[in-house]
Amino acid sequence: MRRYALYVSVCAAAVMFLPAAETQSPPPPVEAPTGFDDQTNGVLLQDEFNAAKDVFEEREVLDDGLGPVYNAQSCAECHQNPTTGAISQVTEHRAGHFDPFRGFVDHPGGSLINDRAINADFQERVQAGNEVRTFRTSLNTLGDGFVEAIDSNTLVAISRGQPFGMRGQFIQVPVLEADGLVRGGRFGWKNQHASLVSFSADAYLNEMGITSPFQAVDNTSNGRGPGDGVADEVPDPEDNGEDVESFASFMRSTKAPPRDAELAATPEAREGSALFDSIGCVACHVRTIVTAPPGTVINRGAFTVPDALGNKIIHPFSDFLLHDVGTGDGIVQNGGQSTRNKLRTSPLWGLRTRTRLMHDGESLTRTDAIQRHGREAALVTFRWILLSNTQKNRVLTFLDSL
Numbered sequence: 001m002r003r004y005a006l007y008v009s010v011c012a013a014a015v016m017f018l019p020a021a022e023t024q025s026p027p028p029p030v031e032a033p034t035g036f037d038d039q040t041n042g043v044l045l046q047d048e049f050n051a052a053k054d055v056f057e058e059r060e061v062l063d064d065g066l067g068p069v070y071n072a073q074s075c076a077e078c079h080q081n082p083t084t085g086a087i088s089q090v091t092e093h094r095a096g097h098f099d100p101f102r103g104f105v106d107h108p109g110g111s112l113i114n115d116r117a118i119n120a121d122f123q124e125r126v127q128a129g130n131e132v133r134t135f136r137t138s139l140n141t142l143g144d145g146f147v148e149a150i151d152s153n154t155l156v157a158i159s160r161g162q163p164f165g166m167r168g169q170f171i172q173v174p175v176l177e178a179d180g181l182v183r184g185g186r187f188g189w190k191n192q193h194a195s196l197v198s199f200s201a202d203a204y205l206n207e208m209g210i211t212s213p214f215q216a217v218d219n220t221s222n223g224r225g226p227g228d229g230v231a232d233e234v235p236d237p238e239d240n241g242e243d244v245e246s247f248a249s250f251m252r253s254t255k256a257p258p259r260d261a262e263l264a265a266t267p268e269a270r271e272g273s274a275l276f277d278s279i280g281c282v283a284c285h286v287r288t289i290v291t292a293p294p295g296t297v298i299n300r301g302a303f304t305v306p307d308a309l310g311n312k313i314i315h316p317f318s319d320f321l322l323h324d325v326g327t328g329d330g331i332v333q334n335g336g337q338s339t340r341n342k343l344r345t346s347p348l349w350g351l352r353t354r355t356r357l358m359h360d361g362e363s364l365t366r367t368d369a370i371q372r373h374g375r376e377a378a379l380v381t382f383r384w385i386l387l388s389n390t391q392k393n394r395v396l397t398f399l400d401s402l
Helices: 002-016 046-057 144-148 152-161 196-208 242-252 267-278 366-371 375-386 389-400
Strands: 091-099 103-106 132-137 172-174 182-184 312-314
Touching (some): 144 242
């Protein structure tokens, strides 16, 4: 017993004198890098980043398996203002039917109505009886690696901390590269994807008609497929998965959209920033989120958060949750019927690069977009209306700095 007691005391003393580095708490989070400069955030080396960017910009042609129906020939065609990976004015078209007993029903062939086809006979059109119709604007992808690295529990905590009538809906959706196991959704207007590989595979198929191991069957034309002669001439899958992985690697390596630092420092923008908070916009357009620590395994085991993305402070001005603000498009994707009239809170980082606002691009000024907010955001919009013209202009100046 005496020997055992002596052993315990020696071990305890050894622990007390461990080197400081072994007893320190984790380092505090640091700001994520920002910039419209086509430079890597550190996930990839610059040469690797440039190569992945080239794949993101590459135009698909018939020999690659383009079509049979599609919207664009490259990722950059829809994500390029002011630099590759950012937003654009390009929209896609979705449609379907609302049945009071069954809820939303997809248009034949799926809710996405592709605007282009490799053969005039394959062209999709909205068919009669599909009265639910909407446009969707292209989304910014810069900084999405940091968004992917947000712990799902963080999103749940944000929802629980919101006012009862404004609580965002957190949904879990399949991760394609993890055999369909689910994770908290965060990408797309409906939060229909949780990982950048899943997001990339979906876009490759639905926007360009290129199949991959993650989505290996070509889309139809209004439900007409190969049996009706609607097909391209390249066997599926047309991509072996390398391009999809390159798209994801590129997005994971992009910097977050930067602020206009000079404008943000003005008294007008600072006052507008305070007003933005005081009227309640910040409840959903969350200013600051910290990503998961490096080494965290996410995407149901398919990805590990690297040092370049982990423990980073980002300012997306979004909660990445679904809300009903009265502008819902009536479309259902991965979230079930409860999401029919809900949309993901639009991140406001990079707002100054956008000319068309809201999910459909139909709001052409900041004021129009604010005043379209209703339902869950009705009280916030009412507070906005009560502001003086000078105060409103201060808020708009702040938004122009984002």
